Amino acid sequence: MVPILELGPEEIMQFFGPEREKRHLVSIHQVPDDLIHAVLAAEDGRFYKHHGIDPRGILRALYTNLRHGAIRQGGSTLTQQLAKNYFLTPERTLSRKINEAILSVIIEAIYEKDDILEIYLNEIYLGQKGSVSINGVGEASSFYFDKPVKKLTLPEAATIAGLIKGPNHYSPYVDKSRCKDRRNMVLKAMNRKGWLTDNQLKAALSAKVEPAGFKIQGNKAPYFIDYLSRQIETLYPTEVLNSLGLSIHTTLDMQVQTAAELALEKGLAHLEKSNPALRREKVEEKLQGAIIVMQPKTGYILAMVGGRDYKASQFNRITQSRRQPGSAFKPLVYLTGLEEFTPASRLSNDPKTYMINGKTWEPKNFLPSDEFNVSMREALAKSYNLATVDLAMKIGLEKIVNTTTGFHFSTPVKPYPSLALGAFEVIPLELARAYCVFAADGMQSYPLSLKDVTDENGNLLKQKHMNIERLTSSSKAFIMSSMLRSVATEGTAMSLINRGISWPVSCKTGTTNDFRDAWFVGFTPDILALVWVGFDNGDSIFTTGSAAALPIWADLMNTIPQYVSENWYKMPAGVVQATVCSESGLSAHKGCPDPEKEIFLKEKVPTVFCPIHKKPGLLDKIFNLIGKDTNDSKN
Known part of the structure; x- marks a missing residue:
């Protein structure tokens, strides 16, 4: 048993060996006849009549498959299945099939039939409990029906037998209707074999499929544990993980995890209450959400909520x-734009028509705007689509693709104009990791679920090194964090202040076409959190990221004050502040009516004065002086 520890440490989970599987061994004498008959009816009705391979069964399967023009039935005996699962690789080759047949005959020559059946019943894969495999009928009885195998009813026994063909496809936790259909097929096969009377069959067919309910091992951070179980295998050699007595120290903060789970459930419930159109009866169709909380500089995952209810969906x-x-993708466009432009550079917010593969595309702003010439900072803060596309076309779509690829997004990115508006798919963890670059002075760390592993003597085991990469300069990261801070002070996330977020925060809202996805990503130097809200099937949620995801983020942050502070980034040496004209974005002079301070890369400070407004001439200066003297004399 390998305990997994969090900071503290508090035990949150135990792994069950390197195979991540759980089983409860049972004797053949503990297995009820109904379950034995159900398994034989489903998988090998002539088990007690053949010697490892069944020519009659092979011919029957061949005939059935040819008649239907598809693979409907397999010809493998229980012994062949055991040989394949226990001794051979899963590859589908003729040589493996021959070896399987030879091994089956050898097994039958060495072991009694009941011994073979007992091994099979304890070895067969019957489902998945998160990251842990369910093997054997003993464990399956507990997992699906919360009872020992000897107490299974006839319908329950047939249900378990029906799972063998496809445990996750026919699972009662996945699709009860499909599970019942498969169970009934097994019951009818038992009846044909003479193991059930017609009355028993009729009663069993009418029984409901009623699993006990998905139980979580330890009941703590199950989505995080699943991620950890996969990640640990990439960071440590298999031979190391095979050792007993290992302790895995995770990055999880249970206070943050609990706060994230509560914030998500509270936020989704509020959305459903506010809009009845979001309510769904079926558990698998309910409104969903997800949260990831990270330390930007280390990549440590403090909390991970992969869905609304792990019991309903893993x-x-x-x-x-x-x-x-x-x-929510726009910051990558603006980062690319800093190669040529500045936060003060002017962008067109006018409607335009673009030609894409012979078809016209007319992007629109989410809300109508009478501002047709805006700065880069304002365009990002207010999430103007037209200005963002204008920037993307000016800098070149291929450059944005290169930036995105460099940020390690694994999903395909194509150089279409709609890319600027985030019209492609991303994995939420990868989006959070991208934002960490802005929060961590341009460095990108690897999302980590564990800090280290120690053996039973407390010795630290050597971990595979995960690179921390510089993806942009600290100067550009600072400017991006500053521009994203404007989202909260003057843009689409201004409501944060009304939700108790009074400290400095950089953030971005995100909403997709037809309101299918709502996003909010916010960070400080110490913490970053991403929230997503939507339906799994892509139904509209009828609202925006600022209305659906932002409140959940704010609620979460307000409940973890230990991670909140007034700390902000120090201006790097490569960034300077200068005064520009708010209308032209160029260096301001005394004739500019509304000058403002802006930050720039040192090499990008405007050197040209504003051409829009008239510079004061000599007479203007004289009149100004006279006016000043007159005012002074009056005083």
């Missing part, structure tokens, strides 16, 4: 889903 929407980021 699909991790942080690490496994692919969703369009919408406006």
Whole structure:
């Protein structure tokens, strides 16, 4: 048993050996006849009549498959299945099939039939409990029906036998209707074999499929544990993980994890209450959400909530889903833009029509705007689509693709104009990792779920090194953090102040077409959190990232004050502040009516004075002096 420890440390989970599987061994004498008959009816009705391979079964399967023009039935005996699972690789080759047949005959020559059946019943894979495999009928009885195998009813026994063909496909936790259909097929096969009377069959067919309910080992951070179980195998050699007595120290902060789970459930419930159109009866169709909380500089994952209810769905929407980021992708466009432009550079916010593969594309702003010429800072803060596309076309779409690829997004990115508006799919964890670059002075760390592993003597085991890369300069990262701070002070996230977020925060909202996805990503130098809200099937949620995801983020932050401070980034040496004209974005002079301070890369400070406004001439200066003297004399 390998305990997994969090900072503290508090035990949050135990792994069950290197195979990540759990089983409860049972004797053949503990297995009820109904389950034995159900397994034989489903998998090998002539088990007690053949000697490892069954020519009659092979011919029957061949005939059935030819008649249907598809693979409907297999010809493998229980002994062949055991040989394949226990001794051979899963490759589908003729040589492996021959070896399987030879091994089956050898096994039958060495062992009694009941011994073979007992081994099979304890070895067969029957489902998945998160990252842990369910093997054997003993463990399956507990997992699906919360009872020992000897107390299984006839319908329950047939259900377990029906799982062998496809444990996750026919699981009662995945699809009860499909599970019942498969169970009934097994029951009818038992009846044909004479193991059930017609009355028993009729009663069993009418029984409901009623699993006990998904139980979580330890009941703590199950989505995080699943991610950890996969990540640890990439960081440590298999031979090391095979050792007993290892302690795995995770990055998880249970206070943050609990706060994230509560904030998500509270936020989703509020959305459903506010809009009845978001309510769904079926558990698998309910409104969903996900949260990831990280330390930007280390990559440590403090909390991971991959969905609303792990018992209902073990699909991790942080690490496994692919969703369009919408406006949450825009910071990558603006970072690319800093190569040629500045936060004060002017962008066109006018409607335009673009030609894409012979078709016209007319992007629109989310809300109408009478501002047709805006700065880069304002365009990002207010999430103007038209200005963002204008910037993207000026700098070149290929450059944005290169930036995105460099940030280690694994999903395909194409140089289409709609890329600027986040019209492609991303994995939420990868989006959070991208924002960490802005929060960590331009460095990108690897998302880590564990800090280290120690053996039973407390010795630290050597871990595979995960690179921390510089993806942009600290100067550009600082400017991006500053521009994203404007999202909270003058842009789409101004409501944060009304939700108790009074400290400095950089952030971005995101909403996709037809309101399918709502995003909010916010960070400080110490912490970053991403929130996603949407339906798994892509139904509209009828609202924006600022209305759906932002409140959840704010609620979470307000409940973890230990990670909140007034700390902000120090201006790097490569960044300077200068006064510019708010209308032209160029160096201001005394004729500019509304000058403002802006930050720039040292080499990008405007050297040209504003051409829009008239510089004061000699007469203007004289009149100004006269006016000043007159005012002074009056005083």
